[in-house]
Amino acid sequence: MVNDIKIVAVIGAGFLGKQIASQTAFYDYTLRIYDVQTEMLEILVKKIKRKKKKKGAVGEVTYHIDLAEAVTDADLIIEAVPERLELKKKIFSQIEEAAPPHAIIATNSSSIPVSRIEEAVKRKDKVMNMHFYHQGIPMVDIMKGTETSDDTFEKGKKFVESIEFTPLVVKKECYGFVFNRLWRACKKEALEIWAGGYADIETVDTAWKIFTGMSFGPFTLMDNIGLDTVYNVEMSYYKESGDPRDKPPQALKDMIDRGELGAKTKKGFYTY
Numbered sequence: 001m002v003n004d005i006k007i008v009a010v011i012g013a014g015f016l017g018k019q020i021a022s023q024t025a026f027y028d029y030t031l032r033i034y035d036v037q038t039e040m041l042e043i044l045v046k047k048i049k050r051k052k053k054k055k056g057a058v059g060e061v062t063y064h065i066d067l068a069e070a071v072t073d074a075d076l077i078i079e080a081v082p083e084r085l086e087l088k089k090k091i092f093s094q095i096e097e098a099a100p101p102h103a104i105i106a107t108n109s110s111s112i113p114v115s116r117i118e119e120a121v122k123r124k125d126k127v128m129n130m131h132f133y134h135q136g137i138p139m140v141d142i143m144k145g146t147e148t149s150d151d152t153f154e155k156g157k158k159f160v161e162s163i164e165f166t167p168l169v170v171k172k173e174c175y176g177f178v179f180n181r182l183w184r185a186c187k188k189e190a191l192e193i194w195a196g197g198y199a200d201i202e203t204v205d206t207a208w209k210i211f212t213g214m215s216f217g218p219f220t221l222m223d224n225i226g227l228d229t230v231y232n233v234e235m236s237y238y239k240e241s242g243d244p245r246d247k248p249p250q251a252l253k254d255m256i257d258r259g260e261l262g263a264k265t266k267k268g269f270y271t272y
């Protein structure tokens, strides 16, 4: 545990929020969970409590149907609501109203730098990006806003280490953080090879597997992430740069329009 952080609140318990809460629960933190979809919270908390007990970790786990109640005594609040700037700003400002002045507010956004959210709060020295990866990949990009203090950043870094994930320090604001940028370069080239008809998806995946020793290649990974998500992320890079070379291929959009979204629809680049 990080000395100054004892109570962690997770705001938004969807795909990523659930994973962040589950990982945090393995350690001796008190955990508060809030989501607007209240019906699943009870089951989620029961599941997390069972995991915590099995691991022998202490600290209560509670769910809340009121945001203010969830953050009122929190030391660290991790926001994981959908990727919409205005929503994130609204949530940050609600947190600001109810959380103690010392609390750190972190966003799990996959693409929005906290500098674009921070205007919603006064405590600009206590905000940061804390970008967790899906499926428990044990690393977290951490990035400052325009006024984030070294103390806040250090506490955030220590928190990530305390839950046995590796912090990836982003030294200055950068769209895509650290690993997402690397993955993006690989994904973009893979899509161009496929859409341009230069090689089959199997060839690309095989090359990647041989080179890296991994058991899957970029097309399998894209199928697992969901092709709609892949497309939206590529579009956000394109909107950010305005460079036509960053626009995802039309063939990917055509797949999405046909409802071929990857593993979740049993058809994407591969058939499941």
Ligand SMILES: NC(=O)c1ccc[n+]([C@@H]2O[C@H](COP(=O)([O-])OP(=O)(O)OC[C@H]3O[C@@H](n4cnc5c(N)ncnc54)[C@H](O)[C@@H]3O)[C@@H](O)[C@H]2O)c1
Pocket: 011, 012, 013, 014, 015, 016, 017, 034, 035, 036, 037, 080, 081, 082, 083, 084, 091, 108, 109, 110, 111, 131, 132, 133, 134
């Ligand atoms: N999906 C990924 O692989 C991934 C990876 C890293 C980061 N992220 C980021 O994590 C965040 C959440 O993504 P996700 O995939 O978990 O989305 P999701 O849709 O699965 O979950 C979002 C949750 O937020 C809840 N929510 C909506 N409005 C709310 C509100 N006003 N207050 C509280 N809760 C609210 C929803 O009910 C839902 O449970 C996004 O910023 C996303 O960019 C996602």
